């Protein structure tokens with residue numbers, strides 16, 4: 376099991392306070408209601424079988440029984456001392472209900488809210504959808520990032536990195552803004568320092584931001600810039616191309632000296648979406664606003680008569696590329712729902728088959 380890169384108990388100068396990472400609001404009472412005698416803490420790193428938890432007394436390495444659903448990075452938890460281990464070890468006593476959870480579909484495409492392994496991060500306020508500033512950005516990927524952020528319950532924010540390298544930054548910002556209607560687009564460059572203070576201001580004193588984006592876009596470099604110190608390993612500048620390289624290999628919650636926290640993540644090669652509902656409506660507000668004008672309440676905006684979305688396309692008030700993006704996400708979501716249905720059906724027939732066999736064996740007795 377990899378050891379946490381976070382300083383252990385006994386390095387008080389570097390141990391952030393719990394309030395920095397968002398302790399306050401409903402959390403103290405919620406955690407007390409789970410277990411009034413346990414210490415409160417937040418998971419800053421989750422590994423298979425153990426997690427590093429920041430408590431009022433410092434970082435504690437926490438384990439749990441196999442029957443317990445594992446915590447994820449960002450979870451608020453209650454912890455008991457581990458009588459068989461040292462003071463910097465603990466036992467998980469419970470996990471607070473998540474205010475937001477960023478999920479990834481399982482291999483079956485099932486909606487993953489019940490599957491703890493598929494939750495990427497919990498209790499995040501802001502999701503930074505990170506992409507390299509470009510005059511020709513991957514619009515479909517940006518759209519999926521924004522949908523995923525909204526679907527988690529968090530607020531999205533598009534972060535355009537390496538803005539020092541782009542030719543026409545005005546075009547890069549405008550293209551990203553087209554793909555993220557109603558979402559703030561912030562150009563950043565840890566190299567020149569651009570955007571870093573602005574981002575810090577959005578996080579202080581106690582907000583948590585998760586970074587979502589492909590490998591090599593500069594998530595860890597940005598996190599280091601926000602901290603003001605190289606606390607995370609970043610990709611070697613001499614690397615010719617970033618293909619197949621993932622510098623960050625685990626999710627880690629990093630506290631900022633001025634308050635707030637950043638959850639750095641390994642780059643996701645694809646931003647696979649599961650079943651999305653609210654996230655899609657929030658990411659495509661202009662299409663959502665048109666729908667009530669359709670003649671049929673269940674209009675799919677395919678070829679129905681009296682469709683307000685199709686007539687907005689006709690008269691040019693709706694951007695056809697936005698409609699294309701919306702249709703693709705709807706198709707992906709419907710596919711995921713179908714796969715989930717098939718998986719549920721298989722599960723049901725399998726257990727029915729068992730019941731049938733059990734009945735047969737009883738009859739034969």
Ligand SMILES: Nc1nc2c(ncn2[C@@H]2O[C@H](COP(=O)(O)OP(=O)(O)OP(=O)(O)O)[C@@H](O)[C@H]2O)c(=O)[nH]1
Nearest residue numbers: 537564590591592593594595596609610622623642
């Ligand atoms: N010119 C320039 N280079 C940058 C900037 N931000 C990051 N880089 C470089 O981009 C490379 C990748 O940065 P990382 O921070 O490791 O990327 P990452 O998103 O964390 O990658 P993974 O951990 O693999 O997901 C590094 O060589 C950085 O120095 C920037 O604003 N400008």
Ligand SMILES: [Mg+2]
Nearest residue numbers: 594595622623
């Ligand atoms: Mg990284």
Ligand SMILES: [Zn+2]
Nearest residue numbers: 669674676682
């Ligand atoms: Zn319609």
